[in-house]
Amino acid sequence: MFVLVNLKTYPCDSVAVAQAAAEVDETTDARIAVAPQAAHLEAVAETGVETWAQHVDPIEYGSNTGHTLAESVADAGAAGTLINHSEHRLTLDAIDGSVRAAERAGLETVVCANNPAQIGAAAALGPDAVAVEPPELIGSGTPVSQADPDIVSDAVEAAAAVDSDVTVLCGAGISTGDDVVAAGELGSKGVLLASGVAKADDPAAALADLVEPL
Numbered sequence: 001m002f003v004l005v006n007l008k009t010y011p012c013d014s015v016a017v018a019q020a021a022a023e024v025d026e027t028t029d030a031r032i033a034v035a036p037q038a039a040h041l042e043a044v045a046e047t048g049v050e051t052w053a054q055h056v057d058p059i060e061y062g063s064n065t066g067h068t069l070a071e072s073v074a075d076a077g078a079a080g081t082l083i084n085h086s087e088h089r090l091t092l093d094a095i096d097g098s099v100r101a102a103e104r105a106g107l108e109t110v111v112c113a114n115n116p117a118q119i120g121a122a123a124a125l126g127p128d129a130v131a132v133e134p135p136e137l138i139g140s141g142t143p144v145s146q147a148d149p150d151i152v153s154d155a156v157e158a159a160a161a162v163d164s165d166v167t168v169l170c171g172a173g174i175s176t177g178d179d180v181v182a183a184g185e186l187g188s189k190g191v192l193l194a195s196g197v198a199k200a201d202d203p204a205a206a207l208a209d210l211v212e213p214l
């Protein structure tokens with residue numbers, strides 16, 4: 001299972017969370033990665049943990065003030081990037097452009113979407129993976145795998161119907177090892193989570209709990 005921890009812009013210590021993730025990664029067969037905000041990518045990558053960007057723009061080198069260039073993200077040490085997170089929605093055309101920009105820079109891609117229908121559309125753009133995250137459950141503490149299991153299994157079906165090479169992650173409210181196991185039982189190959197780690201009093205313990213049953 002892939003455990004991708006999105007730190008959003010939470011006021012946590014990104015490097016401390018990354019160090020904890022790197023340590024927990026040594027103890028498990030699960031794959032752990034941390035997605036800090038762009039300004040922290042390099043510091044997080046230096047901890048040795050697999051590092052992901054939260055977003056890249058559909059642009060090339062040039063006059064794009066304030067945008068995030070995929071090549072810069074890769075140079076900072078990122079191995080992959082989220083695209084179209086629920087908190088950073090893009091047009092279809094921009095999602096496509098961002099996937100192409102990420103590919104150009106050698107970044108792995110996870111395109112986020114709200115529901116199975118959007119997952120099918122996202123899969124058609126050929127990312128490495130898609131992540132279904134019902135917006136109403138994000139940050140709720142109620143795991144999608146429990147509150148709405150069908151959305152996960154339907155997303156797995158929707159992606160497979162379009163492109164069987166695109167793997168499916170799920171997210172929203174995931175915070176325990178049991179939630180990760182439940183996600184796996186629904187056909188998800190990983191989880192995307194944030195508050196369960198970034199807002200935890202002890203992020204290292206939260207991460208250890210997440211991978212304990214894997």
Ligand SMILES: O=C(CO)COP(=O)(O)O
Pocket residue numbers: 006085133137138139140141171172173174192193194195196
């Ligand atoms: O948005 C999310 C991950 O990208 C999910 O957030 P929570 O884990 O806080 O529900």
